[in-house]
Amino acid sequence: MNGDEVQRDLQGSSNSVSGATKSSFATALDVAGDVFLRFLKAEWSAPLISLVLLVICFSLVSEAFRRLENFYNIGLQAPIIAVIAVGQTLIITAGGIDLSVGSVLAFASVNAAWLLNKGYSPHLGLLVAVLTGCFCGLINGSLVVFGRLPPFIATLGMMGIARGLAHLISGGVSIYIPQSWFWGISSQKILFMPMPFLIAILVALGGHITLAYTRLGRHLYAVGGSYEAARLSGVPVKLVLLIAFVLCGLCTGIASVIEASRVTVGSPMSGIMYELHAIAACVIGGASLSGGRGTIIGTIAGALLMAVLRNGCDALNLRYEYQQIVIGIAVIIAVLYDRWRHERTR
Structure with a gap:
């Protein structure tokens, strides 16, 4: 060569x-x-992109917002609504809604505080709070499934009952929680992150796995898409709805523990408007109030977006009244976008 x-x-x-x-x-x-x-194209991309842009905007205009301790505060504020919203997503995906979560949170936290104030073990108080949420969810689900009440009416009734019971047990005043490891649920850090934030991550992970990778999740989407078609296809629609309401109650009970630990009291006035914030987080995150659509990733992005929005308004010294107006406008825009997207895909 x-x-x-x-x-x-x-x-x-x-x-x-x-x-x-x-x-x-x-x-x-x-x-x-x-x-x-x-x-x-993902349903959760819009809220996630909006969240990133909102953080960038607030960071540019407010020095207080971009401080590291402020992001830590967001990690303390967001988990309660995020945990409730995970349970709410399961119900909304199935075509229902739960308006009682705020009142149930107050009822559960008052029960836990009453036991702790009487000297009972914090373990018992924690268990009772979670079981209270599950029990209220079971009643809501039973009224919808067996009583054939619309979810709106059933949970509206539970809203009043739970709030009334919270006032009755507490005597209309906040019940102090004596110092114990129960306080540490909201104050301790793990890997430089607040424990409530890690609890919210675990709850969200469980909700995501349930909704995206289990038979129950597929059934929730089917029931929300078409109740009658799901029933004719062999889906146990009544059991699916019942489980969805119980899981929402479970999430509310977990959120009540975080709330009671954070404020160290059980207050009959806690949880006011939480149901609307949770529903808003779901809708902003891409869930459809018509049912059949929703993701946990989108819901968490929506909950974080609302927490960042509220925190950013505080950093800019915006009055509370204006904050409510801004959040209300954001919810309306999200619902209008949901309706537009729904009509477009029909």
Whole structure:
């Protein structure tokens, strides 16, 4: 083989390598583009992008907002609504709604505080709070499934009952919780993160797995999409709805423990408007009030977005009345967007 042939072989090899490199690069770009398009089409992409943009905007205009301790405060404020919203997402996905979560949270926290104030074990107080939430969820589900009441009416009634029982047990005043490890639920850190934030992550992870990877999750979507079609397809619609309400009650009970630990009292006035904030987080996160659509990732993004919005307004010294107006406008825009998207996909 002479020198010219060797040079041609080397040049051919170089061209082959260059061609393979270009082909691999093009394939990588195609894959990245496909992933990006799927991200944009996801129901939770809009609230997630909005959350990032909101954080950037507040960070640019407020020095107080971009401080590290402020993000820690957001990690303390967001988990309660986020945990409730996870349970609310399960019900909304199935075509229902729960308006009683705020009152049930107050009822559960008062029960726990009463026991702790009487000297009972914090373990018992925690268990009673969670079981109170589950029991109220079971009653709500039973009224809807067996009493055939609309979820709106059943949970509206529970809203009044739970709030009234909270006032009756507490005598209309806050019940002090003596110092114990119960306080640490909201004040301790694990891996530099507030424990309530980690609890919210675990609850969200459980909700995401349930909704996205289990038979129950598929049944929730089916029932929310069409109750009658799901029933004719063999889905145990009554059991599915009952479980959804109990799981929502479970999430509310967990949130009541975080709330009681954070304020160190059980107050009959706690949880006011929490149901609306949780529903707003779900809708902003892409859940449809018509049922059949919703994700836990979107709900958590919606809950964080609302927490950041409220915190940013505080950092800008915006009065509480104006904060409520801003949040109300955000909810209306989210619902209008949901209706527009629903009509577009029909």
